[in-house]
Amino acid sequence: MVRWEPDAAGRLRRAALELFAERGVEATTVAAIAERAGVTERTFFRYFRDKREVLFGDQEGFAGLFVEGVRAAAPDAAPLEAVAAGLRSASDFFTDDARDGARLRSTVIDAHPGLRERELLKMADVGDRMAAALRERGVAEPGASLAAKSGIAVFHAAFAAWVAPGQTRGLADLTEDGLRELRAIAR
Amino acid sequence: MVRWEPDAAGRLRRAALELFAERGVEATTVAAIAERAGVTERTFFRYFRDKREVLFGDQEGFAGLFVEGVRAAAPDAAPLEAVAAGLRSASDFFTDDARDGARLRSTVIDAHPGLRERELLKMADVGDRMAAALRERGVAEPGASLAAKSGIAVFHAAFAAWVAPGQTRGLADLTEDGLRELRAIAR
Incomplete structure (x- = not known):
């Protein structure tokens, strides 16, 4: 993963976009996004309410x-x-x-x-x-x-x-x- | 009801719009639209697939x-x-x-x-x-x-x-x- 932003929110955003592009939005779970970004699901929800908010927040x-x-x-x-x-x-x-x-x-x-x-x-x-x-x-x-x-x-x-x-x-x-x-x- | 169009499709459209305005779209049934237009439900479906098609057909x-x-x-x-x-x-x-x-x-x-x-x-x-x-x-x-x-x-x-x-x-x-x-x- 290219860490083009050093912060957790940026890593989560990048991870989500990559997974959406690879698998589609429906098939991508918050757990998978957090895992790829190297953080916990709890951290994900500190920044985003749900996975679509990554796209439209x-x-x-x-x-x-x-x-x-x-x-x-x-x-x-x-x-x-x-x-x-x-x-x-x-x-x-x-x-x-x-x-x-x-x-x-x-x-x-x-x-x-x-x-x-x-x-x-x-x-x-x-x-x-x-x-x-x-x-x-x-x-x-x-x-x-x-x-x-x-x-x-x-x-x-x-x-x-x-x-x-x-x-x-x-x-x-x-x-x-x-x-x-x-x-x-x-x- | 003002019959501003003589045909059944026109009467159905007018009846539907009146009922949508009075009760809202959700609360309006096809049966009620057909009744107000003075035709059967079967006639409604000859012209429209569903009630929303009256608005966006x-x-x-x-x-x-x-x-x-x-x-x-x-x-x-x-x-x-x-x-x-x-x-x-x-x-x-x-x-x-x-x-x-x-x-x-x-x-x-x-x-x-x-x-x-x-x-x-x-x-x-x-x-x-x-x-x-x-x-x-x-x-x-x-x-x-x-x-x-x-x-x-x-x-x-x-x-x-x-x-x-x-x-x-x-x-x-x-x-x-x-x-x-x-x-x-x-x-």
Whole structure:
């Protein structure tokens, strides 16, 4: 096992992703995850409520990256500029040393329709929260939702490109490309 | 009961929506739907596999409206123009005499998180199919997905406005507004 993170939570996350990729999520037990990570089951439950939380844990923290970015944008920033600030805030969080883990996670999720749905709902929730943050800034509907949802489409595409085999460019870079592409398309 | 469609399928749909709105989806039986529509249960099952199909039936036909519109767009139309043609094709299908039924359906769906998720997945599927139709036209990724998903955001917002209380403007009109708004936001 490659110990790409020194802490127990990181080892557990890596072990779970490897086992999910090898055996599928259903066939993987918490006992097997703990064993591969070299910790007890009790330690697993100190970090995660259940095995799926390894894939979808901390939705609040994840969505918060986007929302804080929107809130921190210049007061006179246009709606899509504020959304871009949200995407940048999230992109900066996913540094290149997180790419291998994200790649493995994407492989697992893409292989399970139920997990892909949950991922879709998770991103839709982030979009709803960014739209709410835009309305707090005085952006009216439907503009707020359109800007937020278009931004989510950009992030989704950039993330898929970031974890694609052989990709070496950073997520922040790919996100900027996507924002440029969105502007070009809507022109 | 207002018989706003003369056929049995239409009466069953209306009866089901009324009962879902009154009692919730779980508490509504096929027997009760058939009784209110004045037909037998056997007739219900001639038109629908189960009670949820009244809300989400014919995804192929629904998605087809969008995809055919994209395919029928002028060969030199820009990606968002082709998506706009898809949205127009779908909007034209929802004429004003379908609004009361759509309003009742939205009320039922908005009250159930599980149904809202299914609606979200249904729209995501339409987006994926429009993106595929754009790729057939030679549009590269991520442009195809961004244009299709932004278009779905426009349609979603326009549909919500169309079924809002007191709204008298047509869906096609509201969709054009949304497309203009999207262009303004991305400028």
